[in-house]
Amino acid sequence: MLEKALNGNKYYWWWIGLLLACIAVGAYNYVLQFQHGLQLTNMSRDVSWGFYVAQLTYLVGVAASGVMLVLPYYLHDYKKFGNLVVFGEFMAIGAIIMCLLFVIVDLGQPKRLMNVVLHPTPNSVLFWDMIVLNGYMFLNIIVGWASLEAQKKGVPYAKWVKILAIVSVPFAFSIHTVTAFLYAGIPARHFWLTAIMAARFLASAFCAGPAIMLLLLFIVEKVAKFELGEYAVKMLARIITYAMIFNVFFFGLELFTAFYSQIPGHMHSIVYLFAGLEDPATGQHLGVMVPYFWTAAFLALLSLALLIPSTTRNCKPVLIFALLILIAATWIDKGMGLVVAGFIPNMFEGVTEYMPSSTELFISLGIYAIGALVVTVLWKIAVSVKKAAA
Amino acid sequence: MYDGGKIIAGLIVFLGIVGFPFWYNAGSAGYKTPELKLPPKSKATECIEATEWMRAEHMQLLNTWRDSVVREGNLEYTTASGSHVEMSLQKSCMDCHDSKKDFCDKCHTAAAVEPYCWDCHIAPKEEK
Amino acid sequence: MKTTRRDFLKVAGVTALGMAAGAGSALANSKGAYLPHYEHMAPGHQHLTAKRWGMVIDTRAFHGEEDFAPLIEACHKEHNVPHLPGKQEVKWLWTDSFHASFPHNHQEFLAERVHHSRYLLLCNHCDNPPCVRVCPTKATFKREDGIVMMDMHRCIGCRFCMAGCPYGSRSFNFQDPRPFIAEENPVYPTRMKGVVEKCTFCTERLAEGKMPACVEASEGKIVFGDLGDPDSEIRHILAENFTLRRKPDLGTSPSVFYII
Numbered sequence: 045m046l047e048k049a050l051n052g053n054k055y056y057w058w059w060i061g062l063l064l065a066c067i068a069v070g071a072y073n074y075v076l077q078f079q080h081g082l083q084l085t086n087m088s089r090d091v092s093w094g095f096y097v098a099q100l101t102y103l104v105g106v107a108a109s110g111v112m113l114v115l116p117y118y119l120h121d122y123k124k125f126g127n128l129v130v131f132g133e134f135m136a137i138g139a140i141i142m143c144l145l146f147v148i149v150d151l152g153q154p155k156r157l158m159n160v161v162l163h164p165t166p167n168s169v170l171f172w173d174m175i176v177l178n179g180y181m182f183l184n185i186i187v188g189w190a191s192l193e194a195q196k197k198g199v200p201y202a203k204w205v206k207i208l209a210i211v212s213v214p215f216a217f218s219i220h221t222v223t224a225f226l227y228a229g230i231p232a233r234h235f236w237l238t239a240i241m242a243a244r245f246l247a248s249a250f251c252a253g254p255a256i257m258l259l260l261l262f263i264v265e266k267v268a269k270f271e272l273g274e275y276a277v278k279m280l281a282r283i284i285t286y287a288m289i290f291n292v293f294f295f296g297l298e299l300f301t302a303f304y305s306q307i308p309g310h311m312h313s314i315v316y317l318f319a320g321l322e323d324p325a326t327g328q329h330l331g332v333m334v335p336y337f338w339t340a341a342f343l344a345l346l347s348l349a350l351l352i353p354s355t356t357r358n359c360k361p362v363l364i365f366a367l368l369i370l371i372a373a374t375w376i377d378k379g380m381g382l383v384v385a386g387f388i389p390n391m392f393e394g395v396t397e398y399m400p401s402s403t404e405l406f407i408s409l410g411i412y413a414i415g416a417l418v419v420t421v422l423w424k425i426a427v428s429v430k431k432a433a434a
Numbered sequence: 435m436y437d438g439g440k441i442i443a444g445l446i447v448f449l450g451i452v453g454f455p456f457w458y459n460a461g462s463a464g465y466k467t468p469e470l471k472l473p474p475k476s477k478a479t480e481c482i483e484a485t486e487w488m489r490a491e492h493m494q495l496l497n498t499w500r501d502s503v504v505r506e507g508n509l510e511y512t513t514a515s516g517s518h519v520e521m522s523l524q525k526s527c528m529d530c531h532d533s534k535k536d537f538c539d540k541c542h543t544a545a546a547v548e549p550y551c552w553d554c555h556i557a558p559k560e561e562k
Numbered sequence: 563m564k565t566t567r568r569d570f571l572k573v574a575g576v577t578a579l580g581m582a583a584g585a586g587s588a589l590a591n592s593k594g595a596y597l598p599h600y601e602h603m604a605p606g607h608q609h610l611t612a613k614r615w616g617m618v619i620d621t622r623a624f625h626g627e628e629d630f631a632p633l634i635e636a637c638h639k640e641h642n643v644p645h646l647p648g649k650q651e652v653k654w655l656w657t658d659s660f661h662a663s664f665p666h667n668h669q670e671f672l673a674e675r676v677h678h679s680r681y682l683l684l685c686n687h688c689d690n691p692p693c694v695r696v697c698p699t700k701a702t703f704k705r706e707d708g709i710v711m712m713d714m715h716r717c718i719g720c721r722f723c724m725a726g727c728p729y730g731s732r733s734f735n736f737q738d739p740r741p742f743i744a745e746e747n748p749v750y751p752t753r754m755k756g757v758v759e760k761c762t763f764c765t766e767r768l769a770e771g772k773m774p775a776c777v778e779a780s781e782g783k784i785v786f787g788d789l790g791d792p793d794s795e796i797r798h799i800l801a802e803n804f805t806l807r808r809k810p811d812l813g814t815s816p817s818v819f820y821i822i
Contacts (some may be wrong), residue, residue, distance in 0.1 A: 067591070089724075156717075156719075163700050230696070231814065387725075392662035428689065499603075505711075507706075508603045508605050509604070513605075
């Protein structure tokens with residue numbers, strides 16, 4: 045079926061060319077980082093994880109969101125998702141490839157990556173994260189490919205495909221739960237040390253992931269003249285809305301516990317995100333995240349205001365706008381704030397700020413382009429097969 | 435109809451890439467075991483194990499020493515002739531073999547291997 | 563003849579067994595085969611042992627940076643710790659204020675002497691170390707004598723331990739540290755870029771029967787000994803003095819104590 049990715053119009057090839065150019069920029073910057081070390085990033089002794097790990101966290105959510113199609117379709121036999129489910133699986137593949145790449149570029153000694161396998165350490169959450177991420181990726185490759193091939197041949201998918209699809213459901217939940225456990229089990233990082241972290245992660249994943257997917261599907265609908273199905277879109281929009289409600293609600297729970305209890309450690313990081321903190325050593329007031337976080341809070345609430353009433357939700361231009369701001373809000377929350385705020389204040393209650401360096405941004409651009417390329421090729425195949433089968 | 439031309443072209447490219455190490459090195463001189471400069475007899479008359487064995491196995495020995503010292507807290511090694519040495523690349527090995535250039539590098543360069551020992555471990559100062 | 567799956571498995575099993583046996587005897591016969599001489603490896607005959615190593619720092623005996631400097635210099639020289647400026651610095655032993663050192667001990671109206679003092683900071687060699695718990699390769703591990711040790715050969719530089727350590731004891735080599743080491747100690751390695759490092763309680767000195775470098779340089783202001791032995795000097799000092807540990811509420815059980 046791969047050959048179907050080789051037939052496209054000139055816009056398709058321009059898009060592929062653009063992605064390859066971005067990948068080249070990322071690769072060049074990675075070579076520099078490989079040679080000179082992570083000194084090219086803005087990470088520090090105090091903020092020892094940054095943009096890369098944050099993108100990993102966000103994209104694990106995007107990958108997990110495929111389950112919002114798989115679960116209704118395979119488990120509840122919700123046929124209206126039948127046409128879309130493979131897109132969810134293929135997007136998960138692209139997202140996980142990006143996750144794994146973000147892990148690798150974050151390592152100080154990437155050549156020793158295999159030490160994680162050579163010296164397996166079950167007490168480390170990172171070990172389990174590796175297992176579930178790879179497991180989920182292979183499940184999606186097998187299930188997505190096999191079901192698409194069945195459709196190409198005009199036969200129903202085999203029974204084992206359904207079994208593996210159902211196995212992938214707990215895997216999807218586990219990848220994001222385990223990723224949340226990377227943070228939620230660490231003593232002394234109060235911002236992360238919260239039992240609701242995994243639930244928050246899942247809620248934000250199940251709104252942001254399907255939102256990205258729905259926007260991309262709208263593009264596919266337009267450029268490939270591919271019918272998504274009105275009911276499927278409406279259902280997906282409803283899922284996104286509910287998940288976003290939970291996401292905002294869970295964040296509200298964090299705010300309550302921190303500010304009603306008034307325990308300093310619980311409040312500090314949140315205060316830093318929304319108002320900034322004073323560094324005791326220098327007396328400087330630092331708050332580079334503040335404008336981003338007020339923007340995120342505003343966009344999150346606005347997206348809910350647009351998504352909850354069915355009149356605005358069912359109006360496509362409004363829906364597209366609401367999805368865009370929802371993605372922006374969740375990305376600022378998880379892709380920028382969550383990781384960094386865990387390190388602020390530092391272990392000495394000092395404040396060292398962080399914003400990604402140009403090297404980090406270029407490498408990340410390259411990885412996002414790789415993900416986009418994988419998704420483009422896989423979706424192109426899926427659309428071609430489905431149009432030929434119809 | 436079977437795209438024969440394309441298949442053959444593809445095969446040629448494939449063989450070209452796979453065979454790269456062979457045709458790239460074709461015509462260059464054959465491998466000769468480099469001559470090592472051994473420590474003078476005044477310094478040492480024997481190594482901790484037989485020379486042949488060391489030549490073949492020194493990397494495994496060093497890996498075992500590494501784990502034994504760093505992870506198990508050991509320090510002393512009983513040599514083939516029954517004497518004791520400290521398990522230390524910097525303090526023991528390089529004490530006799532006091533030139534990395536004339537000892538380690540000779541074979542490693544000829545065999546095109548780059549062990550990462552020296553990224554951390556400090557080689558003795560070379561006498562010019 | 564029809565080969566059933568069972569027949570096939572039988573033949574396959576026998577073949578595999580035969581090959582394994584052949585390979586085994588071949589290995590045993592060949593002279594070049596490597597036999598790790600584990601029985602030839604032993605701790606140094608002078609090495610110091612303990613059930614659980616620990617440290618008491620008498621903060622009353624230190625009166626300013628000039629009292630700390632020789633200790634820090636002894637440690638950083640011994641272990642080839644680079645002097646890197648800026649927020650990507652590397653340090654094993656350093657000082658900070660009371661509030662920074664004991665953030666869970668925020669005392670209002672703190673005694674002037676305590677408020678103005680500096681406190682010596684290093685890895686706490688926790689009895690229940692979170693860094694060991696999170697490391698995905700066992701590059702950081704706890705030895706039987708309680709020392710939390712780093713295997714720089716194995717570290718992949720994921721920096722999970724730095725997120726996990728509640729004491730900010732760990733440094734990452736954001737770049738090759740060698741150009742920043744003024745004078746190399748030829749009997750100790752440096753590190754390479756991309757690995758994490760920290761204080762090791764001078765395992766290399768304990769193995770040779772010597773006290774840690776900072777303890778030696780402190781001239782009695784720091785006592786190092788076995789916390790697991792009720793009759794040890796360190797336990798007597800702990801019994802006679804009120805001490806603090808950093809962030810004890812986290813359950814990590816640090817092995818470094820401060821007499822205030």
